[in-house]
Amino acid sequence: MKDIANKIKAIAQDLLEKGEVSLFMGWEQGEFEFQTRPFFARTSQDAEKLIFNEYSIHNLANALLKFRDGQEKIGLVVKGCDSRGIVRLLEDLQFKRERLYIVGVCCPGLKDPLEAARAHSGFNPQAAPAPLAAKCRSCLQPNPVIYDQLLGEEQAPRSEGERYAQVHEIEKMSADERYRFFEEMLSPCVRCYGCRQACVACNCRTCIFDETKPQWVGRETSASDNFMYHLVKALHMAGRCVECGECERVCPVNIPLMLINQKLIKDVNQFYGPYEAGLNYVEGAKPPLSVYKENDPDDFH
Amino acid sequence: MKILSKQKLTAAFDQLAEKAELLVPMQKGATSAFLPWPEFEPGRDELRLEALNVDKPPKDAVLPQTERMYKFSASGPEVAVQEVYEISSPRIVFGIRPCDFRGIECLDQVFLTRGYADGFYQSRRDNTVFIAQACYQPGPNCFCNAMGVDPVKPQADVTIHDLGDGYAWEPLTPKGEETTEMISDLLQEKKADLPEVKPFTRQVAYAGLAEKLKDLFEHPIWEKLSDPCQNCGICTYSCPTCYCFDIQVKSFGEAGYRFRCWDSCMYREYTLMAGGHNPREASRERFRNRFLHKLQFFQERYGQPLCIGCGRCLIVCPAGISIVNIMQELKEVE
Numbered sequence: 001m002k003d004i005a006n007k008i009k010a011i012a013q014d015l016l017e018k019g020e021v022s023l024f025m026g027w028e029q030g031e032f033e034f035q036t037r038p039f040f041a042r043t044s045q046d047a048e049k050l051i052f053n054e055y056s057i058h059n060l061a062n063a064l065l066k067f068r069d070g071q072e073k074i075g076l077v078v079k080g081c082d083s084r085g086i087v088r089l090l091e092d093l094q095f096k097r098e099r100l101y102i103v104g105v106c107c108p109g110l111k112d113p114l115e116a117a118r119a120h121s122g123f124n125p126q127a128a129p130a131p132l133a134a135k136c137r138s139c140l141q142p143n144p145v146i147y148d149q150l151l152g153e154e155q156a157p158r159s160e161g162e163r164y165a166q167v168h169e170i171e172k173m174s175a176d177e178r179y180r181f182f183e184e185m186l187s188p189c190v191r192c193y194g195c196r197q198a199c200v201a202c203n204c205r206t207c208i209f210d211e212t213k214p215q216w217v218g219r220e221t222s223a224s225d226n227f228m229y230h231l232v233k234a235l236h237m238a239g240r241c242v243e244c245g246e247c248e249r250v251c252p253v254n255i256p257l258m259l260i261n262q263k264l265i266k267d268v269n270q271f272y273g274p275y276e277a278g279l280n281y282v283e284g285a286k287p288p289l290s291v292y293k294e295n296d297p298d299d300f301h
Numbered sequence: 302m303k304i305l306s307k308q309k310l311t312a313a314f315d316q317l318a319e320k321a322e323l324l325v326p327m328q329k330g331a332t333s334a335f336l337p338w339p340e341f342e343p344g345r346d347e348l349r350l351e352a353l354n355v356d357k358p359p360k361d362a363v364l365p366q367t368e369r370m371y372k373f374s375a376s377g378p379e380v381a382v383q384e385v386y387e388i389s390s391p392r393i394v395f396g397i398r399p400c401d402f403r404g405i406e407c408l409d410q411v412f413l414t415r416g417y418a419d420g421f422y423q424s425r426r427d428n429t430v431f432i433a434q435a436c437y438q439p440g441p442n443c444f445c446n447a448m449g450v451d452p453v454k455p456q457a458d459v460t461i462h463d464l465g466d467g468y469a470w471e472p473l474t475p476k477g478e479e480t481t482e483m484i485s486d487l488l489q490e491k492k493a494d495l496p497e498v499k500p501f502t503r504q505v506a507y508a509g510l511a512e513k514l515k516d517l518f519e520h521p522i523w524e525k526l527s528d529p530c531q532n533c534g535i536c537t538y539s540c541p542t543c544y545c546f547d548i549q550v551k552s553f554g555e556a557g558y559r560f561r562c563w564d565s566c567m568y569r570e571y572t573l574m575a576g577g578h579n580p581r582e583a584s585r586e587r588f589r590n591r592f593l594h595k596l597q598f599f600q601e602r603y604g605q606p607l608c609i610g611c612g613r614c615l616i617v618c619p620a621g622i623s624i625v626n627i628m629q630e631l632k633e634v635e
Contacts, residue, residue, distance in 0.1 A: 037621035254331030
């Protein structure tokens with residue numbers, strides 16, 4: 001990883017010095033070993049600070065949204081999952097390909113700095129960080145799917161048992177059992193919208209949850225309002241989630257959000273597939289459920 | 302000195318829970334919080350009195366995340382308020398840390414001083430007893446001392462001190478004396494030495510910062526500091542002092558109720574005004590407001606910062622943003 005980090009630094013310095021990008025997104029070292037944080041270098045001097053290590057887990061494709069209204073060219077580092085996020089942004093017409101210089105890193109699987117921070121905090125004496133972040137233990141695409149330059153050696157996909165094992169378990173439940181399962185799962189939600197903000201597919205300019213006239217989803221932290229929030233969010237993800245796992249990773253109350261996304265991935269695959277979101281960028285291509293045709297054989301309701 | 306042996310702790314909880322709603326620090330599922338003692342399931346849940354602190358701040362004991370205010374019904378142009386929900390049932394919060402108790406004192410300033418007392422807050426607050434647990438071993442993210450908190454002398458109703466096999470029990474207010482009465486049969490009078498306070502591992506540069514910030518509103522450093530921030534509300538909802546709320550209504554036909562709920566200055570919608578103008582449209586503007594409120598505006602109005610050094614935001618921020626590092630950078634910037 002040291003080698004990758006040095007290459008990233010050199011690439012960024014070169015791009016910034018030549019003026020080919022006006023901003024380069026990577027990571028910098030925080031106070032603690034695990035405290036790696038997103039960092040945007042604007043000069044080659046800034047780029048001195050760039051690092052890449054086992055905690056460089058954040059999906060920087062999401063950070064691009066801060067710059068979607070600009071014209072400047074931006075360089076950034078992406079891992080396999082993050083690169084699918086770039087495809088998400090391109091397909092959703094949020095960014096133009098020519099505004100990006102993409103440094104892809106074949107990802108060996110990383111650690112979760114949040115898990116490490118919790119273990120280090122003294123708040124939970126029993127917490128022990130896992131050697132690989134949950135989102136990295138099952139990874140379909142560790143190698144970037146879109147890039148201008150590729151670093152590191154190609155990695156094999158990783159999996160923990162059958163891909164949809166947990167989804168199958170829930171599908172087998174009775175309606176009542178399922179209701180209780182989701183009630184228990186979603187009740188702790190504090191509606192901090194961390195999952196929305198961490199999501200590269202959540203790129204609507206005005207989010208439905210911020211609409212007040214009309215207010216589509218209530219702001220109480222009750223089971224019903226929480227259900228509505230997560231249901232609506234989930235359905236907006238159908239065919240669009242790139243499985244970067246950031247929503248679940250950042251959740252401060254540890255809701256297993258990827259379970260919901262997995263169900264949608266499975267269903268979209270089954271009904272409209274084979275399809276995996278963001279694996280292959282073809283200009284002008286649209287993901288399933290994002291196209292409306294007047295001669296659609298089904299009614300729109 | 303009064304001592305509560307740890308062997309008698311659950312008996313004390315049972316006795317207190319008979320008189321009031323008793324909230325204790327507990328790990329339930331994936332998170333820890335102050336939760337009602339009767340909900341404690343042995344074998345499944347765990348008490349967290351020995352841990353440094355709990356994940357969720359205790360502010361919802363006096364400022365619930367969602368709080369119904371009143372119920373109404375309309376008939377034609379007439380609206381009748383049917384029921385006002387001012388909660389005044391007795392409640393005891395057991396084992397709150399001195400930093401978090403300072404957080405409650407900050408909320409008191411906001412909701413009870415400067416000419417207006419908030420009835421909903423007041424009725425909860427007046428009927429809540431805080432039993433604080435002194436901190437002798439600061440954790441790696443603790444910096445309460447730099448924010449003006451004395452970790453072993455909280456001004457709560459009762460302070461308890463962990464002596465290993467028991468707690469020294471020190472009532473400080475009439476409410477605290479009353480609570481002590483409820484378990485007087487379990488307390489023993491004994492001589493005991495209080496532990497020594499371990500040194501803090503962090504140095505924080507707050508002194509003088511509020512004054513300096515007055516000239517930094519337009520400084521370009523805010524752009525750089527806010528770069529990693531994704532503008533979620535995790536820090537604000539994990540913070541024991543963030544008190545912003547919104548008042549909303551739920552109606553069904555002609556009847557409904559009004560409630561307030563926590564809000565977050567990190568959200569775009571928070572400052573969205575009628576007519577569509579948003580004075581804090583950019584991420585860095587919302588970010589700047591949060592830190593200026595904590596470190597400058599509150600200091601100017603109430604003479605103390607709105608950060609109490611509990612360290613929660615340093616642990617939960619998805620982007621690894623640290624208010625300690627931010628204070629340092631602001632201190633150093635020219």
